[in-house]
Amino acid sequence: MEFCVIKTTLGFAKLEGDEEGLSSLTVLNNETTISDIVPEVLDDAVRQLEEYFKGERTQFSLILNPQGTDFQKRVWKALLDIPYGKTTSYLQLSKDLGDVKAIRAVASANGKNPLWIIVPCHRVIGSDGSLTGYAGGLHRKQWLLEHESPYKQQSLF
Known part of the structure; x- marks a missing residue:
């Protein structure tokens, strides 16, 4: 390695x-x-x-080989389907994976994602739109979401 x-x-x-x-x-x-x-x-x-x-890439094209359980790998694969500049909720991700009751397991797998940014776990937020836990820190999650947002905040001054 x-x-x-x-x-x-x-x-x-x-x-x-x-x-x-x-x-x-x-x-x-x-x-x-x-x-x-x-x-x-x-x-x-x-x-x-x-x-x-630099803002020149919106999608990664790499060979990925994360280590985890089969369930974790399913969740990480689903994260790859969240488009750049978009977000989803843990609840919606659970529904997309076919088991709304698995929300805590999905959140746990999301938190164990070993491929920061490339497998975009930062694009998963709370159902109420809140920024929930992020292994890299909420300040980084917020920066990443703002970096990917098609709506850039302009300065008033």
């Missing part, structure tokens, strides 16, 4: 993967050393993340 640490608009991120795909992209809450060399198997992921943060 290869890894690297990069600096993003939202702080430091660690990418892990191999020839079978990207297995992890996590945000780090502490400052750390940026990798001098990006392993070849992670080059494309780093480039696509840079394009995303």
Whole structure:
């Protein structure tokens, strides 16, 4: 398993993967050393993340290889269907997966998503429109949603 640490608009991120795909992209809450060399198997992921943060990319095209239970993988796959600039609720996601009663299990799987941003768990919000838990912190979730929003807030001054 290869890894690297990069600096993003939202702080430091660690990418892990191999020839079978990207297995992890996590945000780090502490400052750390940026990798001098990006392993070849992670080059494309780093480039696509840079394009995303510049506003040049709305969809990722990477081989993904997250580790989790079959149920978690089903939830993560469903997250990939949430379009850029849109949101859904945990309740709606549960309905989409065929079991409205699984809302807590869906929320738990969402919280264990190992591929921050690429598998867009930040696009899942509360049924009342509230920003609910996010492993990267609610300030990052809010930034990501604003970054993806087709409606940009303009300055009054």
